[in-house]
Amino acid sequence: MTPMDWTRQPGLLKGRTAIVTGAGGGIGRGLACALGLAGAHVVIAARRAATGEETAELVRRDGGSALAVETDVADRAAVDRMVAAAVAAFGGVDIAIHNASSGLSGKSFKLEEITDADWDEQVDVALGAAFHLAQATFPYLKDTGRGRFIVFNSSQGLHGGAMNPVYAATKSAQRGFVKALAREWGPHGIVVNAVAPAALTDAAKVYLESDPERSRQAMASFPLGRMGDMRDDIGAAVVALSSDYWRYVTGLTVPVDGGYYTAL
Amino acid sequence: MEQDVSERGVPTDEGWLRGRRVWTVTAGVDVVSGLAAGFLDHGARVAQLSDDADTLAAAPEGVVRVSGTFDSQPAADAGVAALAEAAGPPDLVVIGMLPRAAMRLAPLSALSEGEWRLGACDGLRALAYVLRALGPRIKDRGVAVVVVGPSLSLVGCPQLVALTTLLEGQRGMVKSVARQWGGADVTLNWIAAAPRALSPLFDAAPLAAKPDAVSVALGRPLDPRREIAPVIGFLGSPAGRAITGASLTLDGGEWMVP
Numbered sequence: 001m002t003p004m005d006w007t008r009q010p011g012l013l014k015g016r017t018a019i020v021t022g023a024g025g026g027i028g029r030g031l032a033c034a035l036g037l038a039g040a041h042v043v044i045a046a047r048r049a050a051t052g053e054e055t056a057e058l059v060r061r062d063g064g065s066a067l068a069v070e071t072d073v074a075d076r077a078a079v080d081r082m083v084a085a086a087v088a089a090f091g092g093v094d095i096a097i098h099n100a101s102s103g104l105s106g107k108s109f110k111l112e113e114i115t116d117a118d119w120d121e122q123v124d125v126a127l128g129a130a131f132h133l134a135q136a137t138f139p140y141l142k143d144t145g146r147g148r149f150i151v152f153n154s155s156q157g158l159h160g161g162a163m164n165p166v167y168a169a170t171k172s173a174q175r176g177f178v179k180a181l182a183r184e185w186g187p188h189g190i191v192v193n194a195v196a197p198a199a200l201t202d203a204a205k206v207y208l209e210s211d212p213e214r215s216r217q218a219m220a221s222f223p224l225g226r227m228g229d230m231r232d233d234i235g236a237a238v239v240a241l242s243s244d245y246w247r248y249v250t251g252l253t254v255p256v257d258g259g260y261y262t263a264l
Numbered sequence: 265m266e267q268d269v270s271e272r273g274v275p276t277d278e279g280w281l282r283g284r285r286v287w288t289v290t291a292g293v294d295v296v297s298g299l300a301a302g303f304l305d306h307g308a309r310v311a312q313l314s315d316d317a318d319t320l321a322a323a324p325e326g327v328v329r330v331s332g333t334f335d336s337q338p339a340a341d342a343g344v345a346a347l348a349e350a351a352g353p354p355d356l357v358v359i360g361m362l363p364r365a366a367m368r369l370a371p372l373s374a375l376s377e378g379e380w381r382l383g384a385c386d387g388l389r390a391l392a393y394v395l396r397a398l399g400p401r402i403k404d405r406g407v408a409v410v411v412v413g414p415s416l417s418l419v420g421c422p423q424l425v426a427l428t429t430l431l432e433g434q435r436g437m438v439k440s441v442a443r444q445w446g447g448a449d450v451t452l453n454w455i456a457a458a459p460r461a462l463s464p465l466f467d468a469a470p471l472a473a474k475p476d477a478v479s480v481a482l483g484r485p486l487d488p489r490r491e492i493a494p495v496i497g498f499l500g501s502p503a504g505r506a507i508t509g510a511s512l513t514l515d516g517g518e519w520m521v522p
Contacts (some may be wrong), residue, residue: 160439172436175430179420180428
């Protein structure tokens with residue numbers, strides 16, 4: 001894989017402020033680093049202060065501007081505080097990305113086995129937090145005239161995976177949220193989209209490296225033959241989606257997945 | 265199977281529904297009364313479980329009516345058990361779960377946390393409760409489950425963000441459970457129907473399509489009794505067993521997805 005050359009598009013998002021939830025690690029960290037390389041001020045909303053600060057440090061090490069705010073996205077008051085901190089630090093919000101997901105997202109459940117507590121945890125983060133972030137950032141996204149609201153989704157929101165019906169349902173629900181909100185916020189100049197990534201997360205690496213044959217079979221389902229780098233593939237696509245180049249695209253779920261899901 | 269021709273001249277196959285037991289399970293907005301009439305027209309025996317007195321009152325004559333709620337697993341279990349006792353085991357289950365709270369027209373910014381939960385989340389959980397209550401009664405019996413919702417969720421509806429979120433979530437759950445229960449000979453499908461064919465409440469919704477924006481191929485309203493019920497009957501018939509996890513858009517050719 002050829003590394004992404006970030007110097008070719010310097011300052012694509014210069015002067016804009018981007019919030020990323022769930023940015024204490026994984027895909028969120030990749031997004032934060034990519035947005036920082038593109039010139040955005042990055043607000044890292046992470047459940048744990050230490051991991052959020054680690055991400056902020058990575059952004060700064062690449063010359064970017066970052067603020068880490070400890071945030072439980074399921075808590076409306078915490079989201080309000082995080083957005084207020086972003087506005088205080090950088091003067092507004094141009095891009096809001098809901099990437100956080102429940103730790104139960106990757107767990108397999110039969111429908112019959114899901115407890116009310118499991119249900120609540122997943123729904124609170126997937127849907128409750130999307131609602132919180134949308135409401136809290138709306139006044140600022142409206143003000144900028146180039147607002148972007150992006151929800152991190154999954155191929156399971158498209159094809160409905162067998163693994164976890166709550167995950168499939170909440171990811172599909174997020175797609176409905178995006179479609180409706182794109183229509184509602186369009187008159188305010190706010191673009192709303194979802195991204196369904198296939199990212200080579202640390203968990204995916206461990207899973208694939210544990211069984212080379214399983215890895216080979218899995219990679220065969222990706223026309224590009226690999227899963228995406230969190231910063232240089234997934235993050236780069238989000239930078240593009242956040243930029244003016246994609247300002248006329250709204251209400252979509254964009255698979256950023258190496259060609260895995262082509263049924264749209 | 266014998267052929268019939270309806271009043272509109274549309275060929276139908278009464279055999280798909282004749283003598284079959286159809287359960288309808290609904291919460292909130294009545295989206296099934298017209299369908300129930302269509303099932304009866306084609307010779308089905310219909311029983312209805314609903315949490316809404318108006319829906320039960322609107323059920324056509326001949327429908328077995330059972331009242332119940334879906335706000336907890338025990339409540340859903342009890343409702344489904346009462347339905348089974350009153351009507352016997354089903355061949356086809358038609359579900360519509362649209363809480364009235366989801367129908368409030370308002371921008372997202374005006375919704376309270378409680379309104380969001382009632383509108384976007386509770387109907388999703390209620391569908392899970394109902395499916396779980398149904399599971400032991402329909403697995404390994406060749407039963408078809410069809411969940412019905414307005415097609416507005418396919419394209420998104422402003423001022424109904426919670427409803428759109430709920431419907432797409434339900435559609436995703438149908439796909440996932442179709443995968444989990446396929447091996448138990450249960451099919452689950454989603455019907456995305458023209459909103460106004462399901463309920464007059466959608467007359468007030470700011471639907472995405474207006475006649476001057478996206479043309480509806482058939483250019484006329486759909487009749488749920490004559491035009492949607494038979495398709496659901498097909499899904500519940502032996503001829504429809506290969507279809508599961510699908511979203512069928514019955515909107516007269518509005519969105520043609522995708």
